[in-house]
Amino acid sequence: xxxxxxxxxxxxxxxxxxxxxxxxxxxxxxxxxxxxxxxxxxxxxxxxxxxxxxxxxxxxxxxxxxxxxxxxxxxxxxxxxxxxxxxxxxxxxxxxxxxxxxxxxxxxxxxxxxxxxxxxxxxxxxxxxxxxxxxxxxxxxxxxxxxxxxxxxxxxxxxxxxxxxxxxxxxxxxxxxxxxxxxxxxxxxxxxxxxxxxxxxxxxxxxxxxxxxxxxxxxxxxxxxxxxxxxxxxxxxxxxxxxxxxxxxxxxxxxxxxxxxxxxxxxxxxxxxxxxxxxxxxxxxxxxxxxxxxxxxxxxxxxxxxxxxxxxxxxxxxxxxxxxxxxxxxxxxxxxxxxxxxxxxxxxxxxxxxxxxxxxxxxxxxxxxxxxxxxxxxxxxxxxxxxxxxxxxxxxxxxxxxxxxxxxxxxxxxxxxxxxxxxxxxxxxxxxxxxxxxxxxxxxxxxxxxxxxxxxxxxxxxxxxxxxxxxxxxxxxxxxxxxxxxxxxxxxxxxxxxxxxxxxxxxx
Amino acid sequence: xxxxxxxxxxxxxxxxxxxxxxxxxxxxxxxxxxxxxxxxxxxxxxxxxxxxxxxxxxxxxxxxxxxxxxxxxxxxxxxxxxxxxxxxxxxxxxxxxxxxxxxxxxxxxxxxxxxxxxxxxxxxxxxxxxxxxxxxxxxxxxxxxxxxxxxxxxxxxxxxxxxxxxxxxxxxxxxxxxxxxxxxxxxxxxxxxxxxxxxxxxxxxxxxxxxxxxxxxxxxxxxxxxxxxxxxxxxxxxxxxxxxxxxxxxxxxxxxxxxxxxxxxxxxxxxxxxxxxxxxxxxxxxxxxxxxxxxxxxxxxxxxxxxxxxxxxxxxxxxxxxxxxxxxxx
Numbered sequence: 001x002x003x004x005x006x007x008x009x010x011x012x013x014x015x016x017x018x019x020x021x022x023x024x025x026x027x028x029x030x031x032x033x034x035x036x037x038x039x040x041x042x043x044x045x046x047x048x049x050x051x052x053x054x055x056x057x058x059x060x061x062x063x064x065x066x067x068x069x070x071x072x073x074x075x076x077x078x079x080x081x082x083x084x085x086x087x088x089x090x091x092x093x094x095x096x097x098x099x100x101x102x103x104x105x106x107x108x109x110x111x112x113x114x115x116x117x118x119x120x121x122x123x124x125x126x127x128x129x130x131x132x133x134x135x136x137x138x139x140x141x142x143x144x145x146x147x148x149x150x151x152x153x154x155x156x157x158x159x160x161x162x163x164x165x166x167x168x169x170x171x172x173x174x175x176x177x178x179x180x181x182x183x184x185x186x187x188x189x190x191x192x193x194x195x196x197x198x199x200x201x202x203x204x205x206x207x208x209x210x211x212x213x214x215x216x217x218x219x220x221x222x223x224x225x226x227x228x229x230x231x232x233x234x235x236x237x238x239x240x241x242x243x244x245x246x247x248x249x250x251x252x253x254x255x256x257x258x259x260x261x262x263x264x265x266x267x268x269x270x271x272x273x274x275x276x277x278x279x280x281x282x283x284x285x286x287x288x289x290x291x292x293x294x295x296x297x298x299x300x301x302x303x304x305x306x307x308x309x310x311x312x313x314x315x316x317x318x319x320x321x322x323x324x325x326x327x328x329x330x331x332x333x334x335x336x337x338x339x340x341x342x343x344x345x346x347x348x349x350x351x352x353x354x355x356x357x358x359x360x361x362x363x364x365x366x367x368x369x370x371x372x373x374x375x376x377x378x379x380x381x382x383x384x385x386x387x388x389x390x391x392x393x394x395x396x397x398x399x400x401x402x403x404x405x406x407x408x409x410x411x412x413x414x415x416x417x418x419x420x421x422x423x424x425x426x427x428x429x430x431x432x433x434x435x436x437x438x439x440x441x442x443x444x445x446x447x448x449x450x451x452x453x454x455x456x457x458x459x460x461x462x463x464x465x466x467x468x469x470x471x472x473x474x475x476x477x478x479x480x481x482x483x484x485x486x487x488x489x490x491x492x493x494x495x496x497x498x499x500x501x502x503x504x505x506x507x508x
Numbered sequence: 509x510x511x512x513x514x515x516x517x518x519x520x521x522x523x524x525x526x527x528x529x530x531x532x533x534x535x536x537x538x539x540x541x542x543x544x545x546x547x548x549x550x551x552x553x554x555x556x557x558x559x560x561x562x563x564x565x566x567x568x569x570x571x572x573x574x575x576x577x578x579x580x581x582x583x584x585x586x587x588x589x590x591x592x593x594x595x596x597x598x599x600x601x602x603x604x605x606x607x608x609x610x611x612x613x614x615x616x617x618x619x620x621x622x623x624x625x626x627x628x629x630x631x632x633x634x635x636x637x638x639x640x641x642x643x644x645x646x647x648x649x650x651x652x653x654x655x656x657x658x659x660x661x662x663x664x665x666x667x668x669x670x671x672x673x674x675x676x677x678x679x680x681x682x683x684x685x686x687x688x689x690x691x692x693x694x695x696x697x698x699x700x701x702x703x704x705x706x707x708x709x710x711x712x713x714x715x716x717x718x719x720x721x722x723x724x725x726x727x728x729x730x731x732x733x734x735x736x737x738x739x740x741x742x743x744x745x746x747x748x749x750x751x752x753x754x755x756x757x758x759x760x761x762x763x764x765x766x767x768x769x770x771x772x773x774x775x776x777x778x779x780x781x782x783x784x785x786x787x788x789x790x791x792x793x794x795x796x797x798x799x800x801x802x803x804x805x806x807x808x809x810x811x812x813x814x815x816x817x818x819x820x821x822x823x824x825x826x827x828x829x830x831x832x833x834x835x836x837x838x
Contacts, residue, residue, distance in 0.1 A: 056717075077720035092715035094708045096779060105708060106719035108701045115701055156719070 005068040007032050007196055008053070008084070008164055012062035015048050020404050022048040024220040025062065030164065035190050035197045037211035037228075039204065040240055041436060045220040046200045047089065050166045053198075054079045054086045066163075083163035087153045089172060089200075095142035099135055100124035103156045127159045130193070133185065146173040147182070158195065165189065166198040171206065183210050204233050216240055218436070247440045249447060254472050256487060259284040264320055264423050264456045265306070265337075271314035272305050277480045283424060283456045288446055290467035291460040293477030293500050299460045300342050301480070303426045307339040308332040320423055333361075336423035338416045340409075340430060342460070347412040350401040354393060357400045358382040358415045365420075381418075389414035390441065406438030413445060417455070425449065426458040431466060443470045464496060476500050525823060529774045529787045532816075533794060540798035547801050554680055556793045558672075561686035562745050564789030566757075566764035567771070568693050569737030571780045574768055575697075576730040577710040578628060579636035582620075582643035584761030586735050587742030588754065589646045590617045592653045594743055595752045598668065599661025606667035610743060617739030620646065621732035629727040650754055659752035672747030682744060686786075689737065694782040696733075706730055707779070763792050766817045773820045777827065791816070 006029035015023040023045040030036045038046050051057040053064060055073025063070055066082050073079045076086075093102050100121045109119040124137045133155065135148050144152070150170060157165055167186070171179050187210050189195045199211060207214055208228065216224040216239035224239040262285040270277050279302050283289050291299040304310035306317060308329040316325050319337060332338075341347045349357055359366050359378040366378040382396055389410040393403060400408060409430055416425055427446065431439040447470060449455045461467050467474055468491045476484040476499040484499045486492075524531075541548040566583055573580040593613040603609040624642055628635030653659070674681040697703035709716050709726045716723050738757075745760065746752045753759075770791070771784025792813060799809045 075720075076718055080720055086718075088714075088718065090714075092712065092718050094711045094715055096711065096776070097708070101704075105704075106716070106721045108704065110701060113701075114699045115704060 004031070006030060006065075007034075007067065009065040009068070010049075010053070010062075011064065013049070013052055013059050013064065014061035015045075015052055015057055016060050021220050023052065026217070026220075026222045027062075028215050028222060028225045030196055030198065032163075032196060033190055033194055034213060035186065035199055035211045037207035037214040038198055038200045038217065039202060039207060039214060039236065040217035041202065044217040044240070046217055047168055048220075049217070050086060050168060050198060050200060053166065054084055056086075080160065080162070083160075084166070085157035085160065085162040085164070086166035087150075087157050087168065087170065089168040091146075091149050091153065091173075093141045093149060093152060096140050098138050099141055099144070099148075099152045099155070100137040102141055102152055103127060103159050105156070107160070123159065124155070127155050131155060131158055131185070132188065147175065147178040150174065150182075158189070158193075161193070162195060164196045164198065166200070168200045169202070170199070171201065171203065179206075186210055204236055207236075208233065241436055247437075247444055249440065249443045249469055251447065251470065251472065251488065252451060254287065254488075256284075256473075259287055262286075263318075265317065266319075267302075267306065267317040269316075270302060270305050270312060272301060272310060272312045274313065275480065277302070279477075279482045281475045281482050281485065283458060285423075285456055286450050286454045287472040288450045288457045288459055288470055290471035290474040291458060291477060292462075292464055292467050292474055292496060295462060297477035297500065298480035299477050300428055302477070303339055303428065303458060303460065306332075307337055307426060309339065333419060336419070336421045337426075338419050338422065338424075339426040340412050340416055340428060342428040342432075344405060344408055344412070344432070348400050348408055351399065353399055354386065354396045354403075354411065355379050355382045357411060358385050361415050361419065385414045385418060386411070389445070404438070406434045406441065409434065409438075409442060410445070413442070417449065417453075422455060424456045424458065426460065428460040429462065430459075431461070431463070439466065446470055464493060468493065468496075525773060525827075526775060526777060529770060529784065529791060533787060533791050536791070536794045536798060540794070540801060543798075544801050547798060550678070552797070552801070554678070554683060556790070556797045557683040557686070558680045558748070559797060560786075560789045560793035561680075561682045562741060562748065563760050563763045563767055563792055564686055564786055565689055565741035565744060566738050566760055567767035567785045567789050568690060568782060569734045569741060570761075570765050571768035571771065571782075571785050572693070572697075572706065572730050572737070573635070573734040574765075575706055575710045575780045576727050577713070578727060578730070580624060580628075580639045580731065580734055580738075581636050581761075582624060582639035582646065583734065583738040583764065584757030584759075585643035585646035585650070586617060586620050586738045587745065587757035587760075588650050588752070589620070589742070589757075590614070590739030591742035591746035591756055592650045592659060592752045595659045595661065595664070595668075595746060596653045598664050599659070601663065604665070606665045613743070614736055614739055617735045618732050620739075621735030622728070624735065625728040625731035628731065629724055647754075654752060654754060656754070658754075660750070664750075668747055669750055670747070672744055672749070682748060685744065689740070690782055690786050693737070697782055702726075702729065710780075763813065764789075766813065767792055770817060770820045773823060778824060 008030040012025045012027050052059050055075045055078050103124045104120045109116045133151050135151050263282045266282040293299050305312045308327050366374045391407050391410045474486045475482050570583045590613050597603045627633045627638035705726050767788040770788035772780045774784030
């Protein structure tokens, strides 16, 4: 171990949000000239931790030290003065400004009271040369691609020559060909310009290429810090997944020829957003069908059109033996089809309590003839739903927004299942932002619906692993169309990724 | 659904719409000129500019707050209050020097801006509601000062009238002042750091926070500038008519805010800009002057103005997916 004072020392910092501890007493050091990878599942607390390092979030407990000196940041401006800069996952640029103007935003060079555009351009050119990147500086950044925008942000963060640069999932928005040059660029930042880097990611391959050290987080806690050559990928994964909380998901083998006799939903083609989409797929009774594809591949859109949420130019499909060509979501729910939305916030009423959140879906059921609400029955029903779904709550009169994401999701799915005469449930990214324990409970719930209750489930997700774990069959979407159907036995990660990236016949 | 329309807008179409307002100005002048040749007399054209000055000045003030992504529905009341205050202190003889009076009431206007931002920015009440409430209080003070009547004092100094009715050579002072204010604000918004930050805050608040721009401070400054400019518009309006009516500000407020929004289709579509607001204010003035000139009834003017505004904001909604700062499209 080096005996020099670390550049940044994190000492037991903790952050609590209502109901959850996002970061729980985390400590580790970052040294000079080091690329320090920070990995963990979605919701493990990586971004929250880094936002505390920049002062964007206040620290509830613990503190941080820079060069051995205790610091207290009130906002990003303070941490920038100490040489800490962060590039966030979402793009933070002023679209109409040029790259040069964006780089100098907040630190504009002035000539008297006028901004000196020439000097601002000159500075940007200097930064560009120093970092050795190639980005046009004189066009509005909204006209640039995702990769170039990313570089503009790094140029801005690097323009003040920070000691520590935090990159939050920097390769998430980059295309296949852009990633490798970018990783080399990050390496050069550290080795040549002596900028230490905290590199947040969930792509394990990347960290073995560029990082010197890795810290793993799970459920807000640090599970491991290690030097990179001394550790294997498997050990990282084990640290990310705290296996004690995970429940195994069992998928019984199905006889598909038998299943296919009982198709609930059958679709060939849908026209929406002004384009015809070839989406030949079907869902049988008692099976879980996964929809995989890249973001924007049309998975959500397809099910939204079918559920009557999204406007379609033309639709025709068979549901439960009936040919359907129209109808809004209300009608489709009556027919026995419901969708839980991609964004959890769209599935709840954050300012209402649990009873109201459960019962709004059943206003007819819990209303007298003249429209008065039957309070007692609603409360009893709610209690029933909460209990059946193993929801953790303190009172049924508490606001749903006080619950954790996992418990909210249990309520959303739980009440949807209660829809009278339900045949098909679509869950859209139900596990987004949940920890692994909560995820596994959702998986069990989905399997239970299909296997025990003989309902059909369409499971939309961007996480291929979970689809492979839970589904009986899978459809892969590319550019709005279904390009491949796979049965469980034929699930193969690389092939599926190939279809999702390149469409038909491009499976590697 | 709307996604399709948004991608259609071509470069060529944008060039036409970029200058649509200016083209509309010229076409309408030509149209009214043909209908009534007297319309084109220099005197009338300068008169149009004076009318535009009131709407335009208030529009410029309102556009500053709209640029940071907020709304100020109190601009009308702020203008009336400032004018009534000036009329009152000059009329009661509390202050005899005109310039000092103007400076004093502008100080008060700035204070209203501070109160606006206290609620709308610091406490976090949606600004359009906060300013609506504050405008009611301001209305009350106006009625207190005017005793519910149109205010007129015979001992107002001659300077009171000069601003709105005087001429320098052939040019109305009102038009000249408007041009000066527009130039100052253009300089502020496009050349200075403060202006760049005001625009940046409206475009992406998070980005500004991240680079260390104090978003709250910028918004407060925007509200203060807005109140100052709108207060001055009130002084201009009262000077033009030599009295202070209770409806002085509210009469031009909707046109003023409409000008700011119309202006956002000009030159830099999707962004408020000084040039656009000026051109749009002139358009409103041409329409109202021309319609009076042709002896059409007043309601025609309302309907035409409304249709033009709807077309303009509709166009922005269809072509810019993020809409306008302060008028977010879903």
